[in-house]
Amino acid sequence: MSEILSAPAPQVGNAESWTRREILQQPETLRATQALLRARQAAIEAFLSPLLARNDLRIVLTGAGSSAFIGDSLAPWLSMVMGRSIEAIATTDIVSAPALHLRAGAPTLLVSFGRSGNSPESAAAVDLTEALVDSPHHLIITCNAEGDLARRAGANTHVVVLPDATHDRAFAMTSSFTAMMFAALSIFSGIATMEARAEVIAKALADTLMDADQRMAALVEHGFERVVYLGSGALKGLAREASLKLLELTAGALVTAFDTPLGFRHGPKSIVTDRTLIVVFVSNDPLTRRYDCDMIEELRAEARCGAVLAVSAQPMEGDALHIPHLEDAADADLLIPFILPAQLFGLHASLKLGLMPDTPSPSGTVNRVVQGVRIHAIGA
Structure with missing residues (x-):
């Protein structure tokens, strides 16, 4: 063990x-x-x-x-x-x-x-x-x-x-x-067949931890008021989880959102201010990756948001967190190490706000196991 x-x-x-x-x-x-x-x-x-x-x-x-x-x-x-x-x-x-x-x-x-x-x-x-x-x-x-x-x-x-x-x-x-x-x-x-893949994913997690922890702690110090997570394909669901994680750990003190890079232009991009952090989970699929990189390039050229961070298994120029060992991996294998920086960002943001990350909701309106749900019988 x-x-x-x-x-x-x-x-x-x-x-x-x-x-x-x-x-x-x-x-x-x-x-x-x-x-x-x-x-x-x-x-x-x-x-x-x-x-x-x-x-x-x-x-x-x-x-x-x-x-x-x-x-x-x-x-x-x-x-x-x-x-x-x-x-x-x-x-x-x-x-x-x-x-x-x-x-x-x-x-x-x-x-x-x-x-x-x-x-x-x-x-x-x-x-x-x-x-x-x-x-x-x-x-x-x-x-x-x-x-x-x-x-x-x-x-x-x-x-x-x-x-x-x-x-x-x-x-x-x-x-x-x-x-x-x-x-x-x-x-x-x-x-x-997952045996070898499991070890590579675990190694990617382990070798990302220190760098991601330090990078997320530093990002939190910028005092962003809004954070947007973007991901395409399988990474869209992950963007949704990343958004929820930050919302939970900060008890709603930070505005969070998620979308796909292509979908973001269709209205949701209105959320961008100079106090907004945008995190893009970059796909390994060659076609999907092009769309992800187009959005990163556009956001950086516009220079309207506070910061743009790319999370990528392949090396990238600019502000990027590189997840090692998975350069040729399928996007499904990226899901687990890609969520790590979002979890760490939520943790550091919670601490910066003076909250207790284990129990971040001061009001108690949300709980570890949901409460207050009444299950109604069909036809009742």
């Missing part, structure tokens, strides 16, 4: 305690997740193989908040590499309008992501799928062995509980987000 994972728990009163620890442990939680999947590969594949052999199977990736953005990031990529349509639909959408999202006659594999597995919408989405779909199946990926999702059982259900270290104790999801995302990527890409 790594030094990070086996370190003693942070002491109460350390403002950075769990949040910082959980960001820094991600190289090791990634390796631990892949090791767990290899150990359980036979059981996972025995459950999935007959389902994936069905041409009529509908696959839906679901979760709430950050867990939903895992699906947003992975669905386009997995659809391409698996040659079948894979949808990302948040549990909050399924629960509030099940008739729009569930189809009785379509055999469905609902892939549920949940850090705690105790969100009311997570359980309700599973229950609704059971009730409204004629042939429902469930793959549950969670970080909490004691959560409601982890306790789901049945011949049509397979539960993957990730290493306990991924069950983030802090408010904001960090290592739980990357571990669940990687688990799904590995499962649907082929667990054995």
